[in-house]
Amino acid sequence: MRPFLSHPFDDDKLKEECGVFGVIGVCDAANFVALGMHALQHRGQEAGGIVAYDPEHGFNSARRFGYVRDNFTDPATMSTLPGALAIGHVRYSTAGSKGATAIRDVQPFFGEFAMGGAAIAHNGNLTNAAALRRELIERGSIFQSSSDSECIIHLMARSIQKNIPERMKDALRRVEGAFSVVAMTRTKLIGVRDPLGVRPLVIGRIGEGWALSSETCGLDIIGAEFIREVEPGEMVVIDEKGIESFHPFDRRAARFCIFEHVYFSRPDSILGGRSVYETRRQIGVELAKEAPVDADLVCPVPDSGTPAAIGFSQQSGIPYAMGIIRNQYMGRTFIEPTEQIRNMGVRLKLNVNRALIKGKRVILVDDSVVRGTTSRKIKDMILDAGAAEVHFRIASPPTAWPCFYGVDTPERAKLLAANMSEDEMRDWIGVDSLRFISLDGLYRAVGEAAGRDPKAPRYCDACFSGDYPVAPSDKIDQGFEMKAAQ
């Protein structure tokens, strides 16, 4: 039976997407890649894959459903991936099929070209993939998967350039949307970020070798030194001679995903020179300034609400307490839960610290509200435990628009904030008060002292603002209506 990994009790969160990792110039690179993927597991738990190369055995790959620790630790598997050059990918499907046939969608993808093979791993989502795919199929391409990322391989195959990095540049100039790509040839490790730099990608040094990772926490686990981020719109090509930098795209103002700061990235990672933990704590500080309330305790909804709750407590002077305890082993406890177990819902994952909560006015700090169903259940649990009042404080603005850049979001009709005012949401969830941080407050927390510049915002914040930095052309073709210009 396929292990149950998609966390149905977590289905009220936006789901990030994918993580990518690569290493060159280190013996048994695949082992380092597996460790890096393990550190990036929060970016995708459904499946993972590694491609490795060495001159004697050529390219080898392993692709599996499930966690890295269950698939890429046994010597039998890892011995099939020899070489000093390897890349890996962890996946939560945002494009492509899910289910029993989806192993064909597990990355990295591999293509054999006249000048040698190449493998790619992609984090993000291509917003014109459907149109490109139609065009490529009409011109004779035969797709092996349903993933948007495979378009890149086919576009590379059709390029007339003489080497693989140049073919990648050609291919990536045709795609739109968000992409942080890690790729490899027989001799080179390549990293590319889209012109807006929507998704993260960093460079590390390990001994005489190099590493590329979605986040710095992937470098930490292998003992690599963080060198710098791959810049928005930059391609780095790394081989035994060192690292070369190219800027193959027209320059545009960067629009990094602001939700990486709020929720997706690990709190021990560094983004844009800032500690993710510290940014989240600062969000709590801003939230307490914007939406104070008289109460006895500040409690996080674990784990992602924790740094913001600490910041809220520090700013407000209201004591911080662990009012809700999370069962860390949820994802591995159940194989296809029965209906009876499903009905227990959020209680399987979270439990209230009753002795602490009884009779108290409680501020609950959570990172986001998506459908609102989990917020409602948590409120019920807190009231059942005897809380006198429940106040929700949310560390992101209302999520009113879907993401098309590599995050799994419900359609707009299912987003609570797309259909209700803040007061209506408060009443529907059933709490004494509900407040979200403002977009300006969020920008202040990420270091933009003046808040959001509406004419030139520094981040992608489309899921809050409806201001999409790249038009989602496939979705528009399918009937998606953009926000009217104001």
Ligand code: SF4
């Ligand atoms: S729409 Fe939201 S989640 Fe998606 S890239 Fe933009 S800020 Fe990030």
